[in-house]
Amino acid sequence: MDLVSIRDLEKKDIESILDRAEKISKGDNKSEKVGLKGKILATLFFEPSTRTKLSFQSAALRAGMGYLDFDPEMSSLKKGETFTDTIKVISGYADVLAIRHPKEGSARLAADISDKPVINCGDGANQHPTQTLIDLFVMKKNKGRLANLNVTLMGDLKHARTMRSLLYGLAMFGAKVTLVAPSSLEMDKDYAQEVEAKFKVKFEEQKEPNLAKTDVLYMCRIQQERFADPYEATKTVGKYKIGKEDLKKAKEGMIILNPLPKLNEIDKEVDELEEAKYFEQAHCGPVVRQAVLEYVLRA
Ligand code: NCD
Numbered sequence: 001m002d003l004v005s006i007r008d009l010e011k012k013d014i015e016s017i018l019d020r021a022e023k024i025s026k027g028d029n030k031s032e033k034v035g036l037k038g039k040i041l042a043t044l045f046f047e048p049s050t051r052t053k054l055s056f057q058s059a060a061l062r063a064g065m066g067y068l069d070f071d072p073e074m075s076s077l078k079k080g081e082t083f084t085d086t087i088k089v090i091s092g093y094a095d096v097l098a099i100r101h102p103k104e105g106s107a108r109l110a111a112d113i114s115d116k117p118v119i120n121c122g123d124g125a126n127q128h129p130t131q132t133l134i135d136l137f138v139m140k141k142n143k144g145r146l147a148n149l150n151v152t153l154m155g156d157l158k159h160a161r162t163m164r165s166l167l168y169g170l171a172m173f174g175a176k177v178t179l180v181a182p183s184s185l186e187m188d189k190d191y192a193q194e195v196e197a198k199f200k201v202k203f204e205e206q207k208e209p210n211l212a213k214t215d216v217l218y219m220c221r222i223q224q225e226r227f228a229d230p231y232e233a234t235k236t237v238g239k240y241k242i243g244k245e246d247l248k249k250a251k252e253g254m255i256i257l258n259p260l261p262k263l264n265e266i267d268k269e270v271d272e273l274e275e276a277k278y279f280e281q282a283h284c285g286p287v288v289r290q291a292v293l294e295y296v297l298r299a
Contacts, residue, residue, distance in 0.1 A: 045072075091116045
């Protein structure tokens with residue numbers, strides 16, 4: 001099966017992926033038994049990536065798979081070959097495709113073209129489902145639950161695909177979500193309403209984070225590359241920042257997450273604090289993505 005949007009997964013699917021990731025993290029690496037050994041992953045990244053691409057490749061190697069890394073800059077796309085032909089050809093070389101592309105809908109298109117499972121690793125400002133699985137995994141690991149967790153999503157909620165996918169995942173598991181963004185960078189209303197209606201929840205909106213009531217502060221950078229006018233981005237950069245001082249007001253045990261890369265939204269000195277869990281979050285990537293590879297190749 002394909003994993004293009006977080007909507008492709010039901011609660012029981014997410015629970016089984018998270019359970020499997022936990023077992024893998026504890027050393028239960030029986031991927032041969034689910035048939036991953038000898039299979040090939042193709043990573044196709046039309047946008048920069050550090051964590052998503054490398055953690056998928058790492059997951060593949062840990063599961064006994066091989067991988068092919070497609071480099072758009074050195075490919076026949078440069079000679080004018082189409083996206084469609086590229087996907088058709090690579091589908092004959094690999095068993096599963098992990099794709100990132102700047103255009104919304106591109107992963108769905110790839111999934112329609114390919115006869116192999118396609119995993120969306122980020123399509124424009126739309127969706128990034130595997131990041132959400134990592135986010136839910138690390139929240140559960142640190143806070144022991146997702147239901148009734150007070151989660152504040154703060155930053156560029158308009159352009160961050162991580163935030164859109166995560167909003168859905170959190171609502172599905174009954175977390176209480178507060179959205180904090182500058183007025184020009186608010187979460188798309190139609191999307192938020194769709195999620196509210198589906199899971200019968202209500203999101204709060206605030207202009208300032210209430211750290212005294214927050215269990216998980218999830219931040220993201222201003223996604224400068226997605227602004228129509230780069231000048232608009234520079235105006236908002238630095239609007240929402242967290243430093244050591246701000247954390248004095250935080251609820252006991254609050255954790256800070258960020259899908260990374262972080263720019264200046266989190267002061268460097270915060271990295272050393274107990275609250276900072278974003279590097280641990282990044283390090284959960286391979287186990288969760290190994291569970292995802294098992295899931296899409298089995299289903
Ligand atoms: C994110 C992305 O690409 O959407 N990165 C990631 O996958 N960890 C977040 C971002 O770029 O801000």
